Amino acid sequence: MMARENTTETKATKKKKATNTAKTQVLEADVSTMEEVEPVQVETSDMTYLAVSLPFDVEFTDIPNGNGGTKTIVLPGINSALRGKKTGVLALPGNAIGVSISKKDWEALKAVHGRELAFVGRNGLPPCITEVGDKAGFRSAQNEIIKDVSTGLEPIDPKALDVKEANEKE
Numbered sequence: 295m296m297a298r299e300n301t302t303e304t305k306a307t308k309k310k311k312a313t314n315t316a317k318t319q320v321l322e323a324d325v326s327t328m329e330e331v332e333p334v335q336v337e338t339s340d341m342t343y344l345a346v347s348l349p350f351d352v353e354f355t356d357i358p359n360g361n362g363g364t365k366t367i368v369l370p371g372i373n374s375a376l377r378g379k380k381t382g383v384l385a386l387p388g389n390a391i392g393v394s395i396s397k398k399d400w401e402a403l404k405a406v407h408g409r410e411l412a413f414v415g416r417n418g419l420p421p422c423i424t425e426v427g428d429k430a431g432f433r434s435a436q437n438e439i440i441k442d443v444s445t446g447l448e449p450i451d452p453k454a455l456d457v458k459e460a461n462e463k464e
Contacts, residue, residue, distance in 0.1 A: 318366040319399070323374075323391040342397050345435050347390040347422040347443040348412065349373050357402050367403060369393060369423065386451050387444040392432040400425065419444055 350371040359365040372389050376382035395403075407413060415421040420443050426435040 318368065320368040321370060321393040321395055323370055323393055340397055341394045342400050343392050343394055343426045343428050343432050344369070344400070345390040345392055345424045345426045345432055345440055346370065347372060347440060347445065349385065349445055349447045352412070354403060354407060356406060357399065358406070360398075360402075367395070367399060384449045387448045388441045390432075390436070390440045390443065392426070392429065 346369050348369065348371045351368055351374055352371070353366060353368045355366045356364050357367050370391060370393065372385040372391050373382075376384070404413065412422045420439045422443060422445055424435065424439060426432045426439075
């Protein structure tokens with residue numbers, strides 16, 4: 295067994311490692327099927343719109359940033375506006391919010407996660423994250439695609455149930 299050589303490292307002799315720190319990009323809702331939201335970003339040709347029907351925020355932490363590292367992209371959920379509030383109404387199936395994202399980030403997101411259920415749908419239902427192009431595309435998708443989206447995590451519409459009082463005898 296060899297004795298370990300005793301070396302002392304100083305700040306001057308330590309080599310700094312190049313680190314790729316992850317940058318978090320939290321997207322905000324620009325438009326919603328539930329109410330009109332004021333636009334957050336100006337539409338440009340390098341941006342695209344997504345219709346997001348997820349009930350909660352979803353964070354993608356492994357999106358390539360183009361510099362050999364990764365960054366985090368957070369897509370807001372349709373119930374995100376209720377966070378921190380004492381009361382509120384959960385969104386029913388068939389609702390979505392529209393968020394704008396750079397086309398470069400959208401392509402990177404699809405490359406890594408594009409085969410997941412949120413992007414491809416399940417049981418013949420439309421996906422919960424869909425590219426719709428722009429605000430006009432969001433409005434037309436609202437009538438064609440979004441109305442059929444269901445995550446399975448939405449609350450039940452109480453008006454659709456035939457509920458009888460618990461203490462009422464049948």
